Amino acid sequence: MLNPKKVNIVVHGHEPVLSEMLVAACQDKELVAQAQAKGATGIGLAGICCTANEILMRHGVPVAGNFLQQELAIATGAVDAMVVDIQCVMPALGRIIENFHTLLISTSKKAQFPFARHIAFEETNAMATARKIVAAAVENYSNRNPSRVSVPQISSPLIAGFSAENVFTALGGRYRPSYRPLNExxxxxxLRGVAAVVGCNNPRQTQDLGHLTITRELLANDVLVATTGCTAIADAKCGLLMPEAARYAGKGLQEICAAVGIPPVLHLGACVDISRILVILSNMVKEGGLGESIADVPAAAAAPEWMSEKAVAIGFYAIASGAFTVLGEPLPIQGAPGLMQLLTHDIAETFGGKFAFEGDPIEAAHRMIDHIDERRAALHLPGPMYDVPYAPRQAVELAAAK
Ligand code: SF4
Known part of the structure; x- marks a missing residue:
């Protein structure tokens, strides 16, 4: 992702318009020539966090890491500029760059940072701003100390770019492009059901562990997983976004992955793209056979390591749409028993969805599977076609637990 022979720019944040322009500016012939005149072989762009997912989905730009890796990118000594906008940008980045040559460039009037150079990004003059940013990175390449460059030679391939519009082509194949095969x-x-595993890294938890543990447990139990945000990057690092990851799946999901050539975990974009997952669930309802609303579908969601305030809003969007959503960290409402009762139980009567809080990732996956099995039972669907490690609990036991 970071080629020591190139001028390296890392874009980090959430505003896709800026990153789109940077993708174009990094290919600008004049700027590339300027980089070559300084001894670099070209200009490289990589992403951190959800901006990374945006430019990965649209342009195939490689990802350098998720939320808790932003400092590590700078610590390679190979980043000539880190371009940030809003949200998930650690304020300490300004202090870290004191130890490296990296230029930290803030771009949003909403969020400026100590020790950063501010180049305001205006949508009306987007390309000119992007060129200015790239030119500053090229200029800074001369300040790089080659003896301090250490880029780990570790990478992992991935398949991304699934959307509500194209996922049925992937699942149904060229001759049957619809949600029918998925529903059937x-x-x-x-397939026992579908799940969304999404969200942030949280410094309180071992990085990526919650995401990966839940995801593998769901796959082993024949649950197809959709992912977004920093979870998707965690999955990518461990090879879960490749068809070969079907080896972690149960027999039913393995058969589907082999038949249509998809990974068992589908990368649907940035953390704000959870709307895509809800659109897919709506389309599954429209296709027929899985109930009358998202709340009826054998589906569940989890955000094992959430930390951003935005994740709270997205979580409410999910439960209000009918999704059972397990959070690895509880919402700060445990001192309010009435509110706890509302958000973890009673709200389902109105919206179909509700929250659960569960810090143990295996237990969280099992709660999601229990919910999926309950939905299957309510729709009078049979149990899993093949043996699964977490067998369905008896309906009576599920009812009692509820
Ligand atoms: S998933 Fe969370 S940590 Fe990652 S970029 Fe989105 S809001 Fe930030």
Whole structure:
């Protein structure tokens, strides 16, 4: 992702318009020539966090890491500029760059940072701003100390770019481009259900562990997983976004991955793209056979390591749409028993969805699977087609637990 022979720019934050322009500016012939005149072989762009997911989805730009890796990118000594906008940008970046040559460039009037150079990004003059930023990175390449450059030679391939518009082509194949094969797979029990595992890294937790543990447990139990945000990057690092990751899946999901050539975990974009997952669930309802609303579909969601205030808003969007959503860290409402009761139980009567708080990732995955099995039972669908490690609990036990 970071080629020591190139001028390296890392874009980090959430505003896709800026990153789109930077993708174009990094290919500008004049700027590339300027980089070559300084001894670099070209200009490289990589992403951190959800801006990374945006330019990965649209342009195939490589990802340098998720939330808790932003400082590590700078510590390679190979980043000539880190361009930040809003949210998930650690204020300490300004102090870290004192030890490296990296230029920290803030771009949003909403968020400026100590020790950063501010180049205000204006949508009306987007390309000119992007060129200015790239030119500053090229200029800073001369300040790089080659003896301090250490880029780990570790990378992992991935497949990304799934959307509500194209996922049915992937699942149904060229000759059957619809949600029908997906719905039928669930209705027959070849697929137990679908799950969204999404969200942030949280410094209180071992990085990525919650995401990966829940995801692998779901896959082993024949649950197809959709992912966004920093979870998607965690999955990518461990190879879960490749068709070969089907080896972690149960027999039913393995058969589907082999038949249509998809990974068992589908990368649907940035953390704000959870709307895509809800659109897919709506389309599954529209296709027929899985109930009348998202709340009826054998589906569940988890944000194992959430930390951003935005994640709270997205979580409410999910439960208000009918999704059962397990959070790895509880919302700060445990001192309010009435509110706890509302958000973890009673709200389901109105919206269909509700929260659960569960810090143990295996237990969280099992709660999601329990919910999926409950939905299957309510739709009078059969149990899983093949043996699964976490067998369905008896309906009576599920009812009692509820
Ligand atoms: S998933 Fe969370 S930590 Fe990652 S970029 Fe989005 S809001 Fe930030």
């Amino acid at each position: 797979a669930i209705m027959t029990g070849r």
